[in-house]
Amino acid sequence: MSTYAQKKGFGATIWDYLTTVDHKKIAILYLIAGGFFFIVGGLEAMFIRIQLAIPANDFLSAGLYNEILTMHGTTMIFLAAMPLIFAFMNAVMPLQIGARDVAFPFLNSLGFWLFFFGGVFLNLSWFLGGAPDAGWTSYASLSLASEGHGIDFYVLGLQISGAGTLIGGINFLVTIINMRAPGMTYMRMPLFTWSTFVTSALILFAFPPLTVALFMMLFDRLFGGNFFDPLMGGNTIIWEHLFWIFGHPEVYILVLPAFGIFSEIFAIFSRKRLFGYSSMVFATVLIGFLGFMVWAHHMFTTGLGPIANAIFSVATMAIAVPTGIKIFNWLFTMWGGSITFTTPMLYAIAFIPTFTMGGVTGIMLASAAQDYQYHDSYFVVAHFHYVIVGGVVFALLAGLHLYWPKMFGTMLSEKLGKITFWLFVIGFHLTFFIQHFLGLMGMPRRIFTFNKGQGFDAANMVSTVGAFFMAVATVVLLINVIVTIVKNERIGNDPWGDGRTLEWAIPSPPPFYNFKQLPLVRGLDAYWIEKMDGKTEMTPAEPIGDIHMPNNSFIPFVISLGLFIAAFGAMYHGNHAWGIPVLIIGMLITFGSMFVRSVKDDHGYHIHKEELMDDDKGGKA
Amino acid sequence: MKADEKFTYETWPAAPEKQTLEGKNKFLGFWLFLGGETVLFATLFATYLALKDSVPNSEMALAKDLFEIPLVFIMTMLLLTSSLTSVYAMYHMKNFNFKKMQLWLGVTVLLGAAFLGFEVYEFNHYVHEFEHTFTSSAFGTAFYTLVGFHGGHVAFGLLWFITLMVRNRKRGLDLYTAPKFYVASLYWHFIDVVWVFIFTVVYLMGMVG
Amino acid sequence: MTNEQLNSGNPKVDIEYRRKKSAEEMRYQIISFAMMIFLTLVAFVAVGYDGFSGWFTIPFILVLAGVQVVFQLYYFMHMSHKGHEAPALFLYSGVFVAFITLLAFMTIIWW
Structure with missing residues (x-):
């Protein structure tokens, strides 16, 4: 019978993950890799806070501080937050729409490996002559002057992992448009699926400008181009525009899925339908749309002129409206609900005031005239950590607790989870709340130290203490994960007891084909509707039949490896004679394996009806 | 319906590229990719326009000195015609006429290759006659990047068509191969769309001044 | 059609x-x-x-x-043809972003 149920050896398991095209396994890969980079970025944050704990500290040198600061931002945004979000999208979204897999399983795997090799490439800079040191925004006038290969690592690493993200975005869009189960209309899609949809659309339109910007930086730094060099007629502002045309939508790419996760949590743990579902969908789409028209608010002080500043200022403030709609909808979802204070729900409740504070400082910064005061101060640092940590990281931690049972079939300890929660939330506010005032008192961001008597001493110490709380919280979380894996207590379909959407109707973890029979969706919160009718499972929409599955493939790994090799060639072609040959070899590996993929037929295989019938552990509907 | 099922002229569906779920996904996914490519080329155009004629000293050649009508006109005609021939190929694909489809794709490839040949000549001409190079000025960098990105797309499209034609020469059309041909031809048309803007914005507007 | x-x-x-x-x-x-x-x-x-x-x-x-x-x-x-609703939506969204980008680069990049 089917081989998947058998225990596999260690080597076979590794090979399975290297070649897998199953969205659930790719989700686990994203979770592990993203989690790893989250720890790396967190360590970098700790170094920053230790350095700034006391005045005139020499824990880090100025140059090293710049590298750590740059890598903290870059790692957290591109290598931790994005892949962790992709982990949940991969794990949950296909289940929520009742699909057996994503539209392009092969590309899904390719997207992961591109991200992975891009991230590894970027972090190898630590061992190969120094990391990038021009900030995560890498403004051209600074980064063109940066010596060594740090910036080249940044450019090439992000180029590779950005390609992976774009592929992932297209994949999710096609999955949602083409592969919804019978009855799953757009306006019956769970909010997390909706936010995946809008996020993917933002990725589709925001990543090409980043791609172009990175190419330009690559050409300028390594191939004698002059895009950003004023002496040759270039213009350094072009980088800033391109970076933020990407960078601002990127903020929404991160936060919309966080909104989606919280929307699920509020509904589940209030035992109520999400309040104002259609206005939530509308607000999500509107935020996505407005997200493309506000990028210049990052550049108010570059001198765009009062008219441009005014337009972008007003557009930015407009985003507060759909965001406010969301906040009130979440509050009204809880209103009159029967709330259970589980770990995910605690994060969700803490998220509302935290994120609102980040939003309010956002409105302050959106006013161009005021922005001249706040610009490049710790006020800005406090603001974006309130939205990114208070929004995205809270959501990732909440989502980890919420979806861990669905991904792994075991339950994270609620007790340890709550300890993590309290440590993290207290630590977070301790660290960042006071930074608002540091900023208002005049402490600039990105400085590696400050002097005694500037009035920054106590506040910085408080901030550092807070950071240690968050570090301890993370350690507790890791212990929780290890304990849970070791205990290995299996749980059923719907471990929270109040699951509303399709993913809770099938086993945890789901069988590799997800649904034995595609479910019939009768409304929003499809599984909840069936439960209210006294049923325990979904009504199938089709008879049991053969299921078509894609074959595993090692090619995505090889394609990404080729680009990884080529990137080294491109970077060192000016220093070493082997640069160009290595570049060519790498590209040949990539294009060669793409060629192999396209000439070798891969029709996948079928699981036969009889096997499905025998398979008692398989999910019904 | 299995992807490798054999067909006859009579049983061949009207929209073979969208008959299977894989085909439908490929079709939609590729259109979305083209949406992203639109933004990619727009940023290249935007940068070109911002840096047009931006040179470090006044001796250097500007757009109005470089471009000449006849060469651009020939290149435009080649690429426009190749768009028509690839439409012919898709017409025969829908009529289940594999041989004619291959023939017209072959013509498309030849026209595309001729276009690329002219582009190489053109670049060579600018480099040697005007010392207008990738590194000589921001204008040069932006020009070669924009037009070169398009040229790179043409080259990739040629390789794609050739691979498809050679790989499937014995197999013919089925629901597995039809979406592949269809999507490649969409790509080719998109390249033509970009070229329409390149000849208008870069060359014609460059000559106007 | x-x-x-x-x-x-x-x-x-x-x-x-x-x-x-x-x-x-x-x-x-x-x-x-x-x-x-x-x-x-x-x-x-x-x-x-x-x-x-x-x-x-x-x-x-x-x-x-x-x-x-x-x-x-x-x-x-x-x-x-029919069946191009999603392609049209995304193509025009792309055109919209493209337009804004071009507009910005032609108006507020001047020095």
């Missing part, structure tokens, strides 16, 4: 009808091609002719390019 899903349950039934439809579509495509060539010629002539000022020529040739692209998209790339 909604001639996409032409087969009824039995494809043999409407083979003649389909043939006619594709021939008709081919006619549209040839007309489009002729129009595109014509518009291209007009654009080149407008630029080659010294009597027009740039203030006329540039908007004029941009409009011609826009019309040509519509022909490409709707006839050559079959966007006039």
Whole structure:
């Protein structure tokens, strides 16, 4: 019978993950890799806070501080937050729409490996002559002057992992448009699926400008181009525009899925339908749309002129409206609900005031005239950590607790989870709340130290203490994960007891084909509707039949490896004679394996009806 | 319906590229990719326009000195015609006429290759006659990047068509191969769309001044 | 031009009808091609002719390019057919972002 149920050896398991095209396994890969980079970025944050704990500290040198600061931002945004979000999208979204897999399983795997090799490439800079040191925004006038290969690592690493993200975005869009189960209309899609949809659309339109910007930086730094060099007629502002045309939508790419996760949590743990579902969908789409028209608010002080500043200022403030709609909808979802204070729900409740504070400082910064005061101060640092940590990281931690049972079939300890929660939330506010005032008192961001008597001493110490709380919280979380894996207590379909959407109707973890029979969706919160009718499972929409599955493939790994090799060639072609040959070899590996993929037929295989019938552990509907 | 099922002229569906779920996904996914490519080329155009004629000293050649009508006109005609021939190929694909489809794709490839040949000549001409190079000025960098990105797309499209034609020469059309041909031809048309803007914005507007 | 899903349950039934439809579509495509060539010629002539000022020529040739692209998209790339709702949505969203980018680069990058 089917081989998947058998225990596999260690080597076979590794090979399975290297070649897998199953969205659930790719989700686990994203979770592990993203989690790893989250720890790396967190360590970098700790170094920053230790350095700034006391005045005139020499824990880090100025140059090293710049590298750590740059890598903290870059790692957290591109290598931790994005892949962790992709982990949940991969794990949950296909289940929520009742699909057996994503539209392009092969590309899904390719997207992961591109991200992975891009991230590894970027972090190898630590061992190969120094990391990038021009900030995560890498403004051209600074980064063109940066010596060594740090910036080249940044450019090439992000180029590779950005390609992976774009592929992932297209994949999710096609999955949602083409592969919804019978009855799953757009306006019956769970909010997390909706936010995946809008996020993917933002990725589709925001990543090409980043791609172009990175190419330009690559050409300028390594191939004698002059895009950003004023002496040759270039213009350094072009980088800033391109970076933020990407960078601002990127903020929404991160936060919309966080909104989606919280929307699920509020509904589940209030035992109520999400309040104002259609206005939530509308607000999500509107935020996505407005997200493309506000990028210049990052550049108010570059001198765009009062008219441009005014337009972008007003557009930015407009985003507060759909965001406010969301906040009130979440509050009204809880209103009159029967709330259970589980770990995910605690994060969700803490998220509302935290994120609102980040939003309010956002409105302050959106006013161009005021922005001249706040610009490049710790006020800005406090603001974006309130939205990114208070929004995205809270959501990732909440989502980890919420979806861990669905991904792994075991339950994270609620007790340890709550300890993590309290440590993290207290630590977070301790660290960042006071930074608002540091900023208002005049402490600039990105400085590696400050002097005694500037009035920054106590506040910085408080901030550092807070950071240690968050570090301890993370350690507790890791212990929780290890304990849970070791205990290995299996749980059923719907471990929270109040699951509303399709993913809770099938086993945890789901069988590799997800649904034995595609479910019939009768409304929003499809599984909840069936439960209210006294049923325990979904009504199938089709008879049991053969299921078509894609074959595993090692090619995505090889394609990404080729680009990884080529990137080294491109970077060192000016220093070493082997640069160009290595570049060519790498590209040949990539294009060669793409060629192999396209000439070798891969029709996948079928699981036969009889096997499905025998398979008692398989999910019904 | 299995992807490798054999067909006859009579049983061949009207929209073979969208008959299977894989085909439908490929079709939609590729259109979305083209949406992203639109933004990619727009940023290249935007940068070109911002840096047009931006040179470090006044001796250097500007757009109005470089471009000449006849060469651009020939290149435009080649690429426009190749768009028509690839439409012919898709017409025969829908009529289940594999041989004619291959023939017209072959013509498309030849026209595309001729276009690329002219582009190489053109670049060579600018480099040697005007010392207008990738590194000589921001204008040069932006020009070669924009037009070169398009040229790179043409080259990739040629390789794609050739691979498809050679790989499937014995197999013919089925629901597995039809979406592949269809999507490649969409790509080719998109390249033509970009070229329409390149000849208008870069060359014609460059000559106007 | 909604001639996409032409087969009824039995494809043999409407083979003649389909043939006619594709021939008709081919006619549209040839007309489009002729129009595109014509518009291209007009654009080149407008630029080659010294009597027009740039203030006329540039908007004029941009409009011609826009019309040509519509022909490409709707006839050559079959966007006039049914089943292109999602492609159209995303293509036009892309065009929207493209437009904003171009507008910004032509107005607020000046030094």
